[in-house]
Amino acid sequence: MSTPSAAEAHSARRSIPFWAKVFIGLAVGIVLGYIARSFELAWLTEVLVTVGSIFVSLLKVVVVPLVLFALVVSISNLRQVHNAAKLAINTLVWFGITAALSVALALMIGLLTNPGASATIDTSTAHAVSTQGGWLDFLKSLVPNNILGLQVDSSLEGEGADVSVTSALSFNVLQVVVIGIALGAAALAVGEQTAKPFIDFATAGLEIFQKLTWWIILLAPIGSAGLIGKAVAQYGWDLVQPLGIFAFDVYLGCALVMFVMYPALLALHGLSPVRWFKGAGQAIQLAFVSRSSVGTLPVTQQNVIDRLGVPREYASFAVPIGATTKMDGCASIYPALAAITVAQLFGIELGIGDYLLIAFVSVVGSAATAGLTGAIVMLTLTLSTLGLPLEGVGLLLAIDPILDMARTATNVAGQTAIPAIVAKRHGILDQEVYDGRWRDQSRRREESPQLQTV
Numbered sequence: 001m002s003t004p005s006a007a008e009a010h011s012a013r014r015s016i017p018f019w020a021k022v023f024i025g026l027a028v029g030i031v032l033g034y035i036a037r038s039f040e041l042a043w044l045t046e047v048l049v050t051v052g053s054i055f056v057s058l059l060k061v062v063v064v065p066l067v068l069f070a071l072v073v074s075i076s077n078l079r080q081v082h083n084a085a086k087l088a089i090n091t092l093v094w095f096g097i098t099a100a101l102s103v104a105l106a107l108m109i110g111l112l113t114n115p116g117a118s119a120t121i122d123t124s125t126a127h128a129v130s131t132q133g134g135w136l137d138f139l140k141s142l143v144p145n146n147i148l149g150l151q152v153d154s155s156l157e158g159e160g161a162d163v164s165v166t167s168a169l170s171f172n173v174l175q176v177v178v179i180g181i182a183l184g185a186a187a188l189a190v191g192e193q194t195a196k197p198f199i200d201f202a203t204a205g206l207e208i209f210q211k212l213t214w215w216i217i218l219l220a221p222i223g224s225a226g227l228i229g230k231a232v233a234q235y236g237w238d239l240v241q242p243l244g245i246f247a248f249d250v251y252l253g254c255a256l257v258m259f260v261m262y263p264a265l266l267a268l269h270g271l272s273p274v275r276w277f278k279g280a281g282q283a284i285q286l287a288f289v290s291r292s293s294v295g296t297l298p299v300t301q302q303n304v305i306d307r308l309g310v311p312r313e314y315a316s317f318a319v320p321i322g323a324t325t326k327m328d329g330c331a332s333i334y335p336a337l338a339a340i341t342v343a344q345l346f347g348i349e350l351g352i353g354d355y356l357l358i359a360f361v362s363v364v365g366s367a368a369t370a371g372l373t374g375a376i377v378m379l380t381l382t383l384s385t386l387g388l389p390l391e392g393v394g395l396l397l398a399i400d401p402i403l404d405m406a407r408t409a410t411n412v413a414g415q416t417a418i419p420a421i422v423a424k425r426h427g428i429l430d431q432e433v434y435d436g437r438w439r440d441q442s443r444r445r446e447e448s449p450q451l452q453t454v
Contacts, residue, residue: 021220021221022220022221022224022282022285022286023285024221025220025221025222025223025224025225025228026224026225026228026285026289028225028229029048029224029225029226029227029228029229029230029232029289030228030229030232032044032048032225032229032233033045033048033228033229033230033231033232033233034232034233036048036229036232036233037232037233037234044233045230045233045234047226048225048226048229048230048233049226049230049233049234050226051222051223051225051226051227051229052223052226052227052229052230052289052290053226054223054226055216055219055220055222055223055224055226055227055290056223056227056290056292056295058216058219058223059216059290059292059295059296059297059298059299060292060294060295062209062212062213062216062298063176063294063295063297063298064176065205065209066206066209066210066213066297066298066301067176067177067180067297067320068176068179068180068183069180069202069203069205069206069209070180070206070301070312070316070320071177071180071181071183071184071316071317071320072180072183072184072187072198072199072202073184073199073202073203073206073316074184074312074313074316074317075180075181075183075184075185075187075188076184076187076188076195076199076202083426084313084314086426087314087317087318087422087426088317090422090425090426091317091318091321091322091418091419091422094418094421094422095322095325095326095414095418096363098261098262098265098328098414098417098418099326099328099331099332099362099363100359100362100363101257101261102253102257102261102328102332102333102362103332103333103336103358103359103362103363104359105253105256105257105261105333106249106253106332106333106334106336106337107336107340107355107358107359109249109252109253109256109337110249110336110337110340110341111340113245113248113249114245114340114344115243115245115246115249115337115340115341115344116246116340116341116342116343116344116345117344118245143175143178144175144178144179145175176320177320177321177324180320187199213298213299213302214302216298217282217298217299217302220282220286220299223289223290224285224286224289227289227290227291228289231289231401231402231405234401243341243395243396243398243399246337246338246341246396247399247402247403249337250333250334250337250403250406250407251403251406253333253337254329254333254406254407254409254410255406257328257329257333257410257413257414258284258409258410258413262276262413262414262417263276263277265417265421266417266420266421269421269424269425270424271420271421271424271434272434272435275434275435275436276308276416276417276420278307278436279303279307279308279416279434280300280303280304280307280308280412280413280416280417282299282303282307283296283299283300283302283303283304283412283415283416284409284412284413284416285409286299286412287300287408287409287411287412287413288405288406288408288409289405290408291401291404291405291408292408293323293324293327293408293411293412293415294323294324296323296408296412297319297320297323300319300323300412300415300416301315301316301319301320303416304318304319304415304416304419304420306433307433308416308419308420308429308433308434309420309423309429309430309431309432309433309434310419310420310423310428310429310430311423311428311429311430314419314422314423314428315419318415318418318419318422319415319419322414322415322418322419323415326411326414326415326418327378327407327411327414328410328411328413328414329406329407329408329409329410329411330378330404330407330408330411331362331378332362332363333407333410334378334379334403334407335358335361335362335378335379335381335382336358336359336362336382338379338382338383338392338393338396339358339379339382339383339386339388341392341396342383342388342389342392342393342395342396343386343388345392345395346388346389346392348388350386354386357385357386358382358386361381361382361385362382379393379396380393420434
């Protein structure tokens with residue numbers, strides 16, 4: 001019997017498509033998480049948590065320079081983009097339209113199912129959270145604290161004399177967008193000849209971080225296993241059951257937005273929903289397990305450009321802005337259903353005016369909480385605007401991570417669909433790429449892993 005050649009063995013290893021590797025990683029993670037939870041294997045849970053955290057940290061490391069360089073380079077090429085201002089305005093308009101449709105869908109689900117009325121949870125244990133959102137936070141978050149949009153988060157650990165302060169650096173991606181736009185605009189203002197060395201530096205930096213991004217993406221199957229395994233190991237039905245209908249409603253609302261609303265809007269614009277799922281699937285899958293729109297940003301941007309055919313110059317604006325303000329899962333579906341649940345838990349009746357107020361907060365509030373802590377801040381903003389007890393937030397925190405998976409996937413789905421729709425409406429979408437020509441490019445990447453575009 002003949003043995004396979006090295007070339008044949010290499011070809012066999014390459015025969016498994018990337019999406020299949022991700023699904024295999026998810027399956028392995030679910031099994032390991034179930035084993036860790038069933039047999040109370042703390043060491044296995046810790047391994048899963050560590051693997052998942054490292055993967056998300058690696059993604060976040062490349063976000064700041066990738067977005068910053070991409071914006072500088074794309075703004076320097078604005079002369080080649082027709083109606084750039086109109087593109088930006090239409091993007092924000094479609095963000096608002098889809099947010100309004102999402103919150104209307106969530107309110108309908110909540111009114112039909114009454115999630116708070118059937119919840120078996122004791123409200124006497126409720127407590128308010130310290131992190132809250134305000135309407136002026138959006139303006140504050142626009143002003144950078146430093147040139148990279150970095151900020152220090154400090155927390156106290158220990159008790160009594162053993163108290164220590166732990167500090168960690170984080171970044172506000174909206175501030176990074178503002179800095180990138182300002183640098184790009186300044187480069188345009190000083191003239192092409194003067195700015196050329198700076199633009200060349202940004203272009204080289206962009207290519208380097210694109211390469212790093214692709215190396216990290218190749219680790220997605222391993223990272224996905226750790227992230228989904230962590231979720232299974234730490235959260236089970238015993239935590240979800242008291243708020244089972246509420247949890248079901250959140251997943252149902254996210255599923256309807258992702259699998260019905262967006263495909264319908266794409267189809268109305270002559271775009272195949274199946275092709276959209278294939279093109280954006282990598283980013284949506286990663287968002288589901290990582291629970292981070294910002295962490296998924298490099299993959300989202302790569303999918304939108306390379307697989308959905310959105311021009312790089314436009315996507316470099318739309319995707320980073322969408323990662324901070326386009327949150328149909330966190331800012332529309334979740335706060336609407338949570339507000340109904342909290343009101344019913346505390347025996348407070350909501351009227352038509354309250355539901356209209358929920359819709360208003362959901363459409364506008366996602367921008368007002370940009371750069372802050374996602375759904376929790378958005379929820380406190382909604383409850384405080386309605387005059388509902390903020391203690392209700394504490395009741396929902398126990399199952400928040402398991403709900404955040406569906407919310408984040410929905411967020412990223414919108415961040416990929418809207419740029420494709422707007423690009424199609426303006427006649428700048430590369431239809432051949434959208435229709436699947438990116439597959440040949442993906443095969444070339446399998447042979448030589450690197451990103452050709454952001």
